[in-house]
Amino acid sequence: MPNDIEGLSETLSVLKNVHRVVYDQMNDQIKDALREIQNDAKTLVPNSPPPGLSRWASEKPNTVWYRLAFDPSEMKSGIRISLGRQKMNRRNFVGMYSILNTSAPGMVYEVAGSRNPNGRPHYSGAKRKNARSKAYSQSDNPNAGKWFIDRIERQSGIVVRFKQGRLVIAAGMRKEKKTRDRIITALENASRITYTKLPNLRG
Amino acid sequence: MAVKSGQPAIKYSIITAFSAKGINAAEKGLARLRKSFGKTTLAQKLTFAAIGAGVVALAKKAADAARQQDKLNKQLSFTLNNLGYKTAIPSVNRFIDELERQAAVADDVLIPSFNALVRVTKQLTDAQDALKLALDISAITGDDVAVVADALAKGFAGNLTAINKLVPGLDQAAIKAKDMQAIMRQLNAEFGGAAINNLDSFAGKMEVFKISISKALENIGEGLLDFLKGFTKTNSIQELGDAIENIGLKIGDILRGLPVLLKTFFTQLENDMKQSFIGRFFLSAIKKIGDAFTTAADKASETGRNMRLMRGIGWGRLFDIAPAKKWAGTVDPVVKKITELQKRSKLQELFDPQRNQIAAALTRNLTAEQRALVQGLEALRNENVDDDEAYYNKIIGLSAKSALAQIDDQKKVQENLKTTLAGQLADYEKYLTDAREKAKYASANIGGTTVTGPRALLENLGVPSSGLQAPAMGAITPPPPPSSSFGAIEDPATQVRNQAASNPAAPPVTVNVNAGIVGDQDFLVRTINNYITMATRNGYTTVPAGFWS
Numbered sequence: 067m068p069n070d071i072e073g074l075s076e077t078l079s080v081l082k083n084v085h086r087v088v089y090d091q092m093n094d095q096i097k098d099a100l101r102e103i104q105n106d107a108k109t110l111v112p113n114s115p116p117p118g119l120s121r122w123a124s125e126k127p128n129t130v131w132y133r134l135a136f137d138p139s140e141m142k143s144g145i146r147i148s149l150g151r152q153k154m155n156r157r158n159f160v161g162m163y164s165i166l167n168t169s170a171p172g173m174v175y176e177v178a179g180s181r182n183p184n185g186r187p188h189y190s191g192a193k194r195k196n197a198r199s200k201a202y203s204q205s206d207n208p209n210a211g212k213w214f215i216d217r218i219e220r221q222s223g224i225v226v227r228f229k230q231g232r233l234v235i236a237a238g239m240r241k242e243k244k245t246r247d248r249i250i251t252a253l254e255n256a257s258r259i260t261y262t263k264l265p266n267l268r269g
Numbered sequence: 270m271a272v273k274s275g276q277p278a279i280k281y282s283i284i285t286a287f288s289a290k291g292i293n294a295a296e297k298g299l300a301r302l303r304k305s306f307g308k309t310t311l312a313q314k315l316t317f318a319a320i321g322a323g324v325v326a327l328a329k330k331a332a333d334a335a336r337q338q339d340k341l342n343k344q345l346s347f348t349l350n351n352l353g354y355k356t357a358i359p360s361v362n363r364f365i366d367e368l369e370r371q372a373a374v375a376d377d378v379l380i381p382s383f384n385a386l387v388r389v390t391k392q393l394t395d396a397q398d399a400l401k402l403a404l405d406i407s408a409i410t411g412d413d414v415a416v417v418a419d420a421l422a423k424g425f426a427g428n429l430t431a432i433n434k435l436v437p438g439l440d441q442a443a444i445k446a447k448d449m450q451a452i453m454r455q456l457n458a459e460f461g462g463a464a465i466n467n468l469d470s471f472a473g474k475m476e477v478f479k480i481s482i483s484k485a486l487e488n489i490g491e492g493l494l495d496f497l498k499g500f501t502k503t504n505s506i507q508e509l510g511d512a513i514e515n516i517g518l519k520i521g522d523i524l525r526g527l528p529v530l531l532k533t534f535f536t537q538l539e540n541d542m543k544q545s546f547i548g549r550f551f552l553s554a555i556k557k558i559g560d561a562f563t564t565a566a567d568k569a570s571e572t573g574r575n576m577r578l579m580r581g582i583g584w585g586r587l588f589d590i591a592p593a594k595k596w597a598g599t600v601d602p603v604v605k606k607i608t609e610l611q612k613r614s615k616l617q618e619l620f621d622p623q624r625n626q627i628a629a630a631l632t633r634n635l636t637a638e639q640r641a642l643v644q645g646l647e648a649l650r651n652e653n654v655d656d657d658e659a660y661y662n663k664i665i666g667l668s669a670k671s672a673l674a675q676i677d678d679q680k681k682v683q684e685n686l687k688t689t690l691a692g693q694l695a696d697y698e699k700y701l702t703d704a705r706e707k708a709k710y711a712s713a714n715i716g717g718t719t720v721t722g723p724r725a726l727l728e729n730l731g732v733p734s735s736g737l738q739a740p741a742m743g744a745i746t747p748p749p750p751p752s753s754s755f756g757a758i759e760d761p762a763t764q765v766r767n768q769a770a771s772n773p774a775a776p777p778v779t780v781n782v783n784a785g786i787v788g789d790q791d792f793l794v795r796t797i798n799n800y801i802t803m804a805t806r807n808g809y810t811t812v813p814a815g816f817w818s
Contacts, residue, residue: 074286083605100283152280154288161282168278176279231279238281245283 071250074162075151077257085260092256093149096163099248100147103165107237108142111172116217134170144169145234163249167234176231178218183227185211334487341380348384357393364397372404372464373480374414382418389425399425402453405460406436424449623650638667 081089115123115136125135145167152161167176186201188208203211219225224232238245342362349358365383369376382403387396403418410417412435420431429444429452436456443451523530542548630643645660 071284071286074284075288103281103283148280151286151288152282154290158288158291159285160288161280161284162286163284164280164282166278166280168276173277173279231281234279235281238283242283249284 071253074253077253078162081256081260085256088256088259092252095252095255096149096249097147099245099252100149100163100165103234103237103241103245104145104147106241107145107165107167107234110222110233110237111138111141111145111175112221113138116221118217119214134174136171136175137169140169141172141175141233144172165234165238167231172233175218175222176233176235177226178232179215180226180228180230182211183215185209185213185215334483335489337377338487341377345380345384348388352387352391354387354393361393368400368404369480369484372408374404374407375480375483378414382415385422386418386425389422395425398453401464402456402460405463406456408463408466409460410435424452636671638664638671641667 078089081092119136123136125132145165148164148166149162152164154160167173186203188203188205205211207213218232222232224230224236226232229235345361346358349355349361354361361383365376365379368374369379379400383396383400386399386403387393390396390399399421400418403414403421406412406417407414417435420435423429424432427447429447429449432452433439433444436459439452440455443455539552542552624647627643627647631640635643641660641664645657645664648656648660651657
């Protein structure tokens with residue numbers, strides 16, 4: 067992993083146990099660094115649904131799609147920073163300092179078109195009867211998926227493929243290096259302060 | 270804000286860290302397995318059994334090779350004896366040995382082949398030539414030497430079918446005529462020298478090496494057999510094989526019981542050394558040396574560990590350098606231990622009733638002496654002796670001080686009493702004077718005559734003018750409450766009337782009170798009565814002589 071720091075978990079546990087004040091100050095600095103990406107990602111959230119998708123914002127309550135309705139405030143509030151350990155991936159790496167997009171419409175807006183640029187295939191075109199599963203489009207309109215993705219791409223100006231994104235991932239990729247440097251600086255300072263204040267533990 | 274576990278989210282991690290959780294779990298499991306494997310005797314058994322089995326297998330293989338060689342030699346000797354070549358046995362053996370090295374074919378193949386050939390040809394030279402030819406044919410065709418030699422032997426016996434099948438292209442006329450010599454010439458012309466040429470290749474050299482190994486094994490086996498013969502005093506090879514297996518088992522048993530042997534040896538040695546003075550002396554010296562070695566090893570390991578950690582940490586950049594893990598591993602247990610101890614001591618305090626009682630007592634409002642006593646009890650619980658003495662001195666001093674304070678308090682009480690009494694007397698005199706002044710304005714109608722002054726007051730009160738006498742305790746009725754209405758004092762008049770009723774000779778008394786001084790008079794009456802009561806109770810006489818005059 068390119069962003070991996072060896073021994074980070076052990077260092078954090080030492081800082082936390084030995085000098086809690088310094089640890090908290092360090093976390094504040096890291097939060098400030100991550101907040102830049104968070105604010106940047108929030109600016110990428112549009113205040114209105116894409117032109118041609120106005121009904122996305124008018125889903126009625128107690129319906130199936132209400133959970134995914136376009137809501138800018140929910141999308142913005144769903145963009146959060148995380149200083150905790152995330153779930154371990156297949157390669158035994160965990161995210162320590164992350165930006166999260168947790169709202170359902172935000173996630174849809176973030177990655178729409180990443181897997182299927184033209185929308186999920188229509189089950190009628192796939193010649194499969196009663197195949198209303200996640201692998202196929204849920205709409206009766208065969209072009210609905212493509213229309214949806216095109217509208218979003220036009221509004222955001224970002225074409226998403228594979229691991230790319232429009233909100234959190236885009237903002238993170240823009241400011242990754244700067245934020246990473248700030249986080250490492252905070253870690254170094256906290257480590258240095260803790261180390262100098264505990265000379266008896268050096269040996 | 271933290272995201273709940275399991276909540277779906279798209280994340281972009283700026284910093285990631287390697288989590289050794291899974292790897293550590295796997296390593297821990299393996300270490301545990303290794304530890305348990307090391308603890309069980311099964312591991313020792315398996316190890317020693319493997320060693321023993323290896324030794325036994327090697328010895329058995331060597332002995333088998335030697336036994337097989339002996340068997341072949343005996344077969345060949347038997348054949349040569351029957352053919353009358355008893356004296357040629359050593360030369361035949363030397364021939365086979367050389368042929369084995371030259372052609373890189375084992376003698377357990379050559380000897381049966383030569384045996385078969387010499388039985389058919391009845392001539393040593395023919396058999397030797399045929400065997401060499403068989404080796405050459407085998408080198409070219411790739412067939413087994415034994416098969417080719419068997420085919421040649423059959424050919425010498427008049428059956429040429431096998432050799433015809435093995436080597437196509439032979440002269441059919443010679444085969445039909447069963448002319449083995451012609452066939453031998455043709456075969457020599459076609460295959461002669463092939464076996465020697467084949468040895469120049471790598472495979473051929475490897476074959477030579479294998480032969481050398483096999484010969485070495487046979488030699489070892491022969492030596493082992495001779496060695497075992499010397500042990501077992503038997504000439505039977507079968508018994509020798511059994512003896513080898515028994516020796517392998519014995520070696521395994523010895524290795525298996527080696528710890529017991531060493532432990533028994535050292536225990537016995539220690540017991541024996543304890544028996545004598547010199548032995549005990551040496552034993553103590555050995556123990557001291559051992560302790561010194563242990564201490565030195567501990568010290569050296571600690572120093573080495575410190576050096577290792579100091580070398581690795583540097584200026585404190587903990588992460589992205591490997592020793593940070595070690596440093597963290599050193600600090601973490603210490604912090605955990607301290608935290609545990611703190612928690613434990615706190616918990617122990619909860620279950621210390623005496624300490625709780627002392628703490629509860631100290632929270633109350635105590636005198637200095639009581640507080641010092643409680644604190645002295647707390648000091649007794651400590652191991653520090655100095656504070657015990659300090660609290661002892663403090664308590665003794667406070668006790669003496671409190672005794673003096675009590676005496677002072679008593680004196681103060683007495684002084685206060687004196688002051689109070691003096692004040693009361695002064696008040697009494699003052700009020701009496703005041704009463705005398707105010708009594709001038711009292712008036713009473715006694716027997717139709719209006720009387721004013723103290724006499725009138727006393728008349729109103731029903732007190733004889735000759736002077737007040739000290740009434741008995743409790744005989745004095747409390748003064749009546751002041752009248753709420755204006756201008757009427759009933760009680761003194763009632764008293765006068767009652768007095769008149771009790772004395773019929775006396776004229777009826779009519780009291781006319783000046784309205785202007787009614788309040789003062791009433792107050793005066795009550796005041797006098799009160800002070801008369803108080804003075805009587807305190808042992809004073811009543812009005813001083815001449816007061817009313």
